[in-house]
Amino acid sequence: MSAQEFFHMGGYALYVWPAYALSLVVLTGQLWAALRRRRKLIRDIEVQNRSPETHT
């Protein structure tokens, strides 16, 4: 099987590849968003903890 044949997907390239691309975008997007929220929150708490009287 040549690379061209592979990307052609027997004539279904227009359906198969968007399906895979969309899944890749959505799944990496969710992962990225989760990591970003974590980084942002840790930064926020660091700032908050600089004023030490807020601890309980």
Added chain:
Amino acid sequence: MWVWFHKFGSPRYFYDFAGRCIPWLGAACALLMAVGLYLGLFVAPPDYQQGESYRIIFIHVPSAWMSMFVYVVMASSGAVVLIWRVKLAEIIASVSAPLGASFTFLALATGSLWGKPMWGTWWVWDARLTSELILLFLYFGFMALEAAIEDKRTAARATAILSLVGVINIPIIHYSVYWWNTLHQGATVTKMDTPSIHLSMLVPLLLMAVAFQLYYATVLLIGTRTELLSRERRTRWVAEVIRNS
């Protein structure tokens, strides 16, 4: 047992434990997905009826399974929230909702991209597709209701009730291909007799399904840890964790 239960439910313990699990889950997910994609795209032969287009199955079916699995996790957590008011269950349900919505969206979108060349249409209002669309709206409803209530604990109880009522949709989705005449093909794997799918296609499908499970577990734990930090941000253990990070 109860000691274990108590310890595991404690935010700090769960935070550390989840933190140790995440790299392994993520690595296992990446490995299985790589092998599954390789076997599914390069090794598995074309389908005798559908040609190469059937390869969408390797993402469509795992997404569809996950869309229902995540809902069941969410609703079970909802039950725990209503009965025992466990904070961790509130967080798990809340973090699961957008992930479940993503899987549902992918199941619908990849199904549409598969339906067009095979059925000649992007969409039909048949039982399977409609009940899956309702599932997407249930997730949206959960997220909207949660966003509308300011107090997180009140929001958790309200969304728990919503998710439990919506559980009725899960068996409807699963059995829709038997109860109604539909364009959607019947089950290939979860049949009582032998699955009507060749091993060369079944193996990558199952690998992808497990990889999707591991993906959900990984992102769920990342999100749960973040939310734990956020809700407990004024406690000593969080201050300690942040200092050591």
